[in-house]
Amino acid sequence: LQKYLIAPSILSADFARLGEDVDRVLASGADVVHFDVMDNHYVPNLTFGPMICKALRDYGVTAPIDVHLMVKPVDRLIPDFAEAGASIISFHPEASEHIDRTLQLIKDSGCQAGLVFNPATSLSYLEHVLDKVDVVLLMSVNPGFGGQSFIPHTLEKLRQARKIIDDSGRNIRLEVDGGVGVNNIAEIAEAGADMFVAGSAIFNQPDYKAVIDAMRSELAK
Ligand code: DX5
Ligand code: ZN
Numbered sequence: 001l002q003k004y005l006i007a008p009s010i011l012s013a014d015f016a017r018l019g020e021d022v023d024r025v026l027a028s029g030a031d032v033v034h035f036d037v038m039d040n041h042y043v044p045n046l047t048f049g050p051m052i053c054k055a056l057r058d059y060g061v062t063a064p065i066d067v068h069l070m071v072k073p074v075d076r077l078i079p080d081f082a083e084a085g086a087s088i089i090s091f092h093p094e095a096s097e098h099i100d101r102t103l104q105l106i107k108d109s110g111c112q113a114g115l116v117f118n119p120a121t122s123l124s125y126l127e128h129v130l131d132k133v134d135v136v137l138l139m140s141v142n143p144g145f146g147g148q149s150f151i152p153h154t155l156e157k158l159r160q161a162r163k164i165i166d167d168s169g170r171n172i173r174l175e176v177d178g179g180v181g182v183n184n185i186a187e188i189a190e191a192g193a194d195m196f197v198a199g200s201a202i203f204n205q206p207d208y209k210a211v212i213d214a215m216r217s218e219l220a221k
Pocket of ligand 2: 177
């Protein structure tokens with residue numbers, strides 16, 4: 001199992017050349033494609049859905065696709081994303097009426113399941129469902145937009161989440177999303193994260209490989 005995963009958020013990619021841009025970021029050393037689904041209801045922005053996910057698969061993308069659902073309601077989209085080639089499907093617990101059922105739907109569809117925590121959402125949502133969770137995703141910004149600043153208090157929450165995961169003895173990824181860059185990835189890893197979403201930090205630079213290499217060398221410190 002790879003210790004650290006880097007997951008570029010294609011929210012900051014070039015939508016007019018999405019396939020090429022995703023190929024380029026994967027060829028630059030990214031591990032996972034982070035796919036931000038926004039519905040202009042749960043969050044005040046609108047992005048893309050299962051058709052675009054399927055288009056990436058049809059284009060030839062074989063890397064894991066990490067679908068981050070910022071939608072309400074959640075359940076109806078799960079079979080669509082599973083069929084479209086999603087690998088991980090994560091959702092915000094407060095956007096689901098029945099968290100256990102939604103997690104089970106994801107597992108039954110053959111995908112890995114993740115729960116996403118906004119900066120102000122309590123980790124207590126994990127308590128009764130940890131056995132169904134493959135990924136804990138902590139938001140380090142409020143969801144809806146790329147390019148926001150990392151909220152420092154997330155580091156303490158990462159430490160709490162790391163302890164919950166370690167105490168469970170289960171193989172659960174701890175993913176962090178929002179404001180992650182070369183400048184702070186080392187302290188975020190030190191707080192317990194092992195999967196790093198980065199949108200603007202990668203796609204707003206001309207040389208993706210230079211950014212990803214710099215992140216990996218920070219992680220090796
Ligand atoms: C925000 C999204 C993030 C976002 C991260 O709602 O979930 O994945 O794209 O973008 P950066 O890395 O620019 O903060
Ligand atoms: Zn995201």
